[in-house]
Amino acid sequence: MSTDTALPNKWMVTLTIMISTLVAALDTSIVNVALPNMRGSLGASVTEITWVSTAYMLSNVVVMPAVGFLSDLFGKVRFFTFSVIIFGVGSFLCGLAWNMESMIFFRVIQGVGGGALIPMSQAILRETFPPEEQGKAMGIFGMGVVLGPGIGPTLGGYITDNYSWNWIFYINMPFIILNLILISFFLKESSDRERHTGKIDYIGLILMTIGLSTLQIMLEKGQENSWFESDFIVRLAVTSAVSLILFIIWELKTDKPIVELRVLKDLSFTSATALGGIFGMGLFGSLFLLPMLFESLLGYSVMESGLALMPRSLAMAFAMPLAGRIYNFLGPKKMIFIATVLATISFYPLTVMNLNTNAWDILVPQLIQGVAFAFIFVSLSTAALMTVEKRYMFGASGLFNLIRTVCGSVGIAVFATMLENSTTINRAYMVEHIVTNNPFYTQSSLVSPATTSPILSTWFAGLSGALMQNAGSTPADLPDKTFAILSNYIDRHAAIMAYNTTFFWILFLFIVATLFSFLIRDTRPDKLKNKEDSKVIESVVEL
Missing domain, CATH: 1.10.287 (Helix Hairpins)
Structure with missing residues (x-):
């Protein structure tokens, strides 16, 4: 069967599934900036409101590994359409939520639909494009995957500030309706696809x-x-x-397993998926840390923080199609090696920051990270699924995305804990060295400005004079004010040192990934020497 006959309207198929990919990826991050507003509206505590994000990710990770089984059970187009509808219904209901219980329930519904859309979209693209264009297909797919989370905080902040948090969910509806119309015209069920029975x-x-x-x-x-x-x-x-x-x-x-784990026997898929997990830890971990750095330490607003992070997301989006073309020339091993080296270099400036660091200082590192992450994503996505048999394609895609998502959650948890512990240790260390010769000193606190070392006493004297002259302070309130300024100074320096340490470990993670890149096989169609592998590649086109 010729490629032209087998793959009609491939660009309309691409447009159709990219809409689904973009809205599903967008909803992983757009809601986060609206949580403070939602908390007041829904009457939730700080702890309770985090379940709005947790519920969505929870249902995502449960659905992802089962997409192969469910697409075999219902048919890929029926299941994809059903997932779009569920996601749309969940989005609309989230906008109508009247309390925390209803919001959590509706976010689970939305997550069930959204969890299937990204792996299904990836698998459908893999089936739509011929082997020699697989890199291009993953480049296009990657644009939606990274652009959604990248613009989510900025878009969510704008909508919340100018309208209400409800509209971060309602904004999905026009895209869902358009998506369903396009699905009815351009997505067709494969007549030769094996359906689940039993x-x-x-x-x-x-x-x-x-x-x-x-x-x-x-x-x-x-x-x-x-x-x-x-x-x-x-x-x-x-x-x-x-x-x-x-x-x-x-x-x-x-x-008849619900998740076909036997696909892990494919060394190319397993090694690329493992590297995808490391990539997920670094990507999601840094996406978690940088907004916190800008907002809590450098004084940026939510909107300013989102704009400061846009360069990396835009660089990733623009580099994805380029990475798809380069893939056919370099192959996955060289691309991943170059990309992990670039990522390692780009994180170095984040390990030597100080309180004068701003968004312009890390603009170039973010641009380099964007290019590096685009190259990693495209090469891993292509290499992982290139030699997977057609009957396992949807299940393998779900498993690949699950590992990346779960490892992303692991990365956020590990680096958040590391940041908090490092901040505490740094503060204790600084306090210990600042208040030498203090008879009232305790390990965890500064007791009083009046009992500090001679050097610090001189610093307090100068600060007290400045406060009395410029801030209208009285002698009675000087001790409390000067002590508060010193304590804040120590807290901020302890925090920036903790960020440096945490980003160093992300840098180290990419050094490890560089070493693992040598395990990746060159799965370009013209480089596959094994005839069985070639037959598998050809079978992807024969749909």
């Missing part, structure tokens, strides 16, 4: 749901519950570990 793997489904949901809740709530000092977190960890171990054993034994 019993549904309910045991695997239950074990997977319990294991992944408890894991996600543990990662989301671990920091605020002091991790394994909390019985709640310990119970979640044990439940998740036992459930996932039993799930793996069961899936490898059953004839």
Whole structure:
């Protein structure tokens, strides 16, 4: 069957699935900036409002690995259409939510639809484009995946400030309607695709749901519950570990598994997926840290923070199509090696920041990161699925995206804990060295400006004079004011040092990824020497 006949309207198919990809990716980040407004409207506490994000990610990770089974059960177009509808209904209901309970329930519905859209979109693109254009296909797909989270905070901040938080959900509706119209015209069911028959793997489904949901809740709530000092977190960890171990054993034994883990026998897929997990930790971890740095330490507003982060997202989006073209020339191994080296270099300026650092100082590092992440994403996505058999394509795509998403949650949890612990240690260290010769000194606090070392006493004297002359302070309130300024000074320096340390470990993560890049096989169609691999590649086109 010729490529031209087998792949009609491939650009309209691309437009159709890219709309789904963009809105699903957008909703992973657009809601975060609106949480303070939602908290007041829904009457939620600080702890409770975080469930708005947790509920969406929770249902995402449960659905992702099952997309292969569900697309075989219902048909890929029917399941894709159903996912778009569920996502749209969930979005509309979220905008109507009247309390926290309804919001959490509606976000779960939205997440069930959104969790299927990204892996389904990736698999459909893989089936639509011929082998020699797989890099181009993943470049296009990557634009939607990275552009959504990139513009989410800025767009969410603008909508919340100028309208209301409800519109961050309603804004999805025109795109959902357009998407459903395009699906009806341009997505067609494959006549030769093997459909699932027989019993549904309910045991695997239950074990997977319990294991992944408890894991996600543990990662989301671990920091605020002091991790394994909390019985709640310990119970979640044990439940998740036992459930996932039993799930793996069961899936490898059953004839019709809900997740086809045997695809992990494909070394190309497994090595690329593992690297994708490392990439997810670095990407999501840095996406979590940089807004906090700008807003909590450097004094940026939500909108300003979103704009400051736009260069990296835009660089990623523009570099994706270029990366797709370069893939056919360099291959995945060289591309990933070059990209991880670039990523390592780009994170170095973030390890030597100070309180005078601003968005302009890290503009070039962000641009380099954008190019590096685009190259990594395209090459990994292409290499991971290039040698996967057609019957496993949707399941493999779900598994690939699941690993990246879960590892992203792990990265956020690890780096958030590292940042907090490092800040505490840095503060204690600075206090210890600032208040030498202080008979009233305790390890964790500054007691009084009057009991500090001679050098610091001189500093207090100069500050007191400035406060009395310029701020209208009286002698009675000088001790409290000068002490508060010193304490804030120490807190800010302790925090920036902690950010430097945390970004260093992200840099180290990409050094490790550089070493792992040598395990990636060159899966370009013209480089596959194994005839069986070539047959598998050709079968992707014969749909």
